Amino acid sequence: MARENLWLPYRQAQTAPAPQVATRTEGARIILEDGRSLVDGISSWWTACHGYNHPVIAAAVSAQLAQMPHVMLGGLVHEQACQLGGRLAAALPGELEHVFFSESGSVAVEVGMKIAVQYWLNRGVSGRTRFLSFRHGYHGDTFAAMSVCDPEEGMHRLFGELVAGQLIVDLPRNSTELTEFDKTLERHRDELAGVILEPLVQAAGGMKFHSPEMLAAIAETVSKHGVLLLLDEIATGFGRTGSLFACEQAGVTPDVIMLSKALTGGTLPLAATVASERVHSVFLSDTYEHALMHGPTFAGNALACAAANASLTLFETEPRLEQVAAIEERLTEGLAPCSGLAHVADVRVKGAIGVVQLDRVPDLDALRQAFLDEHVWIRPFHDVVYLMPPFVISEDELETLMRAVCRVVERWSRAPS
Ligand SMILES: Cc1ncc(COP(=O)(O)O)c(C=O)c1O
Numbered sequence: 104m105a106r107e108n109l110w111l112p113y114r115q116a117q118t119a120p121a122p123q124v125a126t127r128t129e130g131a132r133i134i135l136e137d138g139r140s141l142v143d144g145i146s147s148w149w150t151a152c153h154g155y156n157h158p159v160i161a162a163a164v165s166a167q168l169a170q171m172p173h174v175m176l177g178g179l180v181h182e183q184a185c186q187l188g189g190r191l192a193a194a195l196p197g198e199l200e201h202v203f204f205s206e207s208g209s210v211a212v213e214v215g216m217k218i219a220v221q222y223w224l225n226r227g228v229s230g231r232t233r234f235l236s237f238r239h240g241y242h243g244d245t246f247a248a249m250s251v252c253d254p255e256e257g258m259h260r261l262f263g264e265l266v267a268g269q270l271i272v273d274l275p276r277n278s279t280e281l282t283e284f285d286k287t288l289e290r291h292r293d294e295l296a297g298v299i300l301e302p303l304v305q306a307a308g309g310m311k312f313h314s315p316e317m318l319a320a321i322a323e324t325v326s327k328h329g330v331l332l333l334l335d336e337i338a339t340g341f342g343r344t345g346s347l348f349a350c351e352q353a354g355v356t357p358d359v360i361m362l363s364k365a366l367t368g369g370t371l372p373l374a375a376t377v378a379s380e381r382v383h384s385v386f387l388s389d390t391y392e393h394a395l396m397h398g399p400t401f402a403g404n405a406l407a408c409a410a411a412n413a414s415l416t417l418f419e420t421e422p423r424l425e426q427v428a429a430i431e432e433r434l435t436e437g438l439a440p441c442s443g444l445a446h447v448a449d450v451r452v453k454g455a456i457g458v459v460q461l462d463r464v465p466d467l468d469a470l471r472q473a474f475l476d477e478h479v480w481i482r483p484f485h486d487v488v489y490l491m492p493p494f495v496i497s498e499d500e501l502e503t504l505m506r507a508v509c510r511v512v513e514r515w516s517r518a519p520s
Contacts, residue, residue: 128155131496150369154495163413183408197356201383204403208337208363209243211374219297241307297331303349306338315353341365345454368414373407437505466520477507
């Protein structure tokens, strides 16, 4: 197989080991070209919540493919997009009702930021063009999204000069820090379009958790200062933290929410930026200038919307949230042995996310190879080893993943690199 034409993500091609070749997926497994069957601990970047090849999603996509794979959303709509818009609005808390489709999480964030800036412009308020975001945050790899990522951990350090200068602060962890956050917002509110946050779990920036109480307090502070709250639920949405959306656990409804990843059950690229009635109403007027000027070619792709509708049906008809609760319980027990190991700084679990925090950055290639040798697909990054398995994973498969984590981390902890 010729691979040399592929420029692969997050990879130094000169030194990285050759990628594995996947040929098939099945339930919670990825099958490689050489026949090895790996238990998947990552759900393909946290997307495959129902496991792979779910027949309900496959049937919905096949039927849609036969009928109409895609039409532009400029001047046209279709049943799958309309149905999905309605179902998302019904599933989301509060008045999050206006659904803008795009095709990746980063673009959904770009759109959310554009909506926030234009919200103020449309209201005749100038100067509110910056965002406040948090250390350890990650919101994507396009330029506006990069600007709100952690400047150090967010993988975009090189572009410091080029990306918009945002206000990036520590996420408050206690009442003193919350007071500090309050003061910062007070000082900067007139230049801020919005505050953007991954609720409960800051994922790609280090798998850091915060409590629902702190999320609620942050949301209240943001609201007090009249700044828009944008919640990025691209990683946390669709059950991963134990509720359909993480913000529900804090009783928080943002002004704008961004969704992607598990939206289609991990089958096709689709993202949504959903705005509240209050935000959307400001875009209505008799001038074109007030409209949202954004329109990805594949916005609301009918195949992807069909997959997302089928995925929502699975959340209604199969016990996904119960499965997440069971995974949370098992992860808490199964990863506990790691917490006593040398060079393990912390072990934490939230919903179907289990994290072993190391006290240093290991030789990631060596660790990843060690997991492959255990026949599991686990990809530690920076200083964390984590599991985010498909919710349908069997007990045995989950045991296999946790045993592999404990074994590999234990070996590493005796001779940390
Ligand atoms: C919270 C969050 N926001 C945005 C993104 C970017 O999504 P995408 O990779 O689809 O552009 C990610 C991807 O990991 C994410 O975890």
